[in-house]
Amino acid sequence: MYLVKEMFYSLQGEGAQTGRPAVFCRFSGCNLWNGQERSREKSICTFCDTDFVGTDGHGGGKFREPEELALAVNQLWPKGVSGKPYVICTGGEPMMQVDEALITAFHNLDLEVAVETNGTLPVPESVDWICVSPKGTATLVQTKGDELKLVYPQYDAMPEKFEDLVFDYFYIQPKDLAYIAGDVGVQSDVLRQSIDYCMTHPKWRLSIQTHKEIGIE
Numbered sequence: 712m713y714l715v716k717e718m719f720y721s722l723q724g725e726g727a728q729t730g731r732p733a734v735f736c737r738f739s740g741c742n743l744w745n746g747q748e749r750s751r752e753k754s755i756c757t758f759c760d761t762d763f764v765g766t767d768g769h770g771g772g773k774f775r776e777p778e779e780l781a782l783a784v785n786q787l788w789p790k791g792v793s794g795k796p797y798v799i800c801t802g803g804e805p806m807m808q809v810d811e812a813l814i815t816a817f818h819n820l821d822l823e824v825a826v827e828t829n830g831t832l833p834v835p836e837s838v839d840w841i842c843v844s845p846k847g848t849a850t851l852v853q854t855k856g857d858e859l860k861l862v863y864p865q866y867d868a869m870p871e872k873f874e875d876l877v878f879d880y881f882y883i884q885p886k887d888l889a890y891i892a893g894d895v896g897v898q899s900d901v902l903r904q905s906i907d908y909c910m911t912h913p914k915w916r917l918s919i920q921t922h923k924e925i926g927i928e
């Protein structure tokens with residue numbers, strides 16, 4: 712059984728695939744936060760910008776079989792849009808649910824498969840695009856992939872810790888402070904610090920959450 716919060720067709724807003732059309736499949740639940748605001752502060756991941764609780768979002772639900780979920784995703788790729796359909800498995804933490812059977816079901820329908828993961832759980836090699844976004848003190852187990860996209864700054868997870876891992880692209884993504892309760896800093900300072908870091912460490916590129924800027928999902 713796969714629990715999905717929501718599914719929608721949009722453009723990848725972040726990282727190396729920015730601007731690319733994709734079906735987003737947002738899995739329910741996360742291993743670094745239970746999604747309840749009252750436990751945010753004491754969770755391992757404190758700045759999450761996403762509601763991943765339950766299955767009540769648009770296109771969300773419970774899918775008994777991998778083929779059933781793959782079909783539902785495939786149906787969100789608009790008829791007549793050329794090219795291979797691209798699905799981004801996100802969440803919540805998708806690797807709590809994504810398994811070989813689901814990846815195979817996607818591939819059998821000729822979909823290209825990406826994941827957005829916090830890197831605390833292993834990702835099968837069969838996934839076509841792996842984006843790892845490390846979180847605070849959480850132990851990283853997925854130490855290779857296509858892109859490493861670090862939300863910045865995180866004082867328990869600074870870029871130096873990750874720069875020798877095996878990824879093709881390294882991104883700094885300014886932390887969006889809008890979701891954090893209390894006095895947590897100034898958004899313009901976060902942006903300035905992120906720009907400064909990239910300008911002094913050319914291995915790292917800036918990733919802006921463009922979907923938030925242009926007002927799409």
Ligand SMILES: C[S@@+](CC[C@H](N)C(=O)[O-])C[C@H]1O[C@@H](n2cnc3c(N)ncnc32)[C@H](O)[C@@H]1O
Pocket residue numbers: 741758759760761801802803804805827828829830843844860862884885886887888889890920
């Ligand atoms: C909601 S997470 C879901 C996937 C997975 N759990 C993870 O953390 O990578 C999707 C992406 O949004 C990023 N993100 C979450 N909250 C953010 C925030 N407040 N500011 C910037 N990026 C954020 C995550 O780091 C991740 O790259």
Ligand SMILES: Nc1nc2[nH]cc(C(=O)O)c2c(=O)[nH]1
Pocket residue numbers: 721722723724725735761801802827922927928
């Ligand atoms: N447009 C858009 N791009 C995204 N890239 C990663 C996202 C995510 O929440 O995982 C996301 C998202 O929520 N929307």
Ligand code: SF4
Pocket residue numbers: 741742743744756757758759760761763802803804829846
């Ligand atoms: S690990 Fe990802 S989904 Fe989980 S709380 Fe953090 S940003 Fe949100």
Ligand SMILES: [Mg+2]
Pocket residue numbers: 760761
């Ligand atoms: Mg998002």
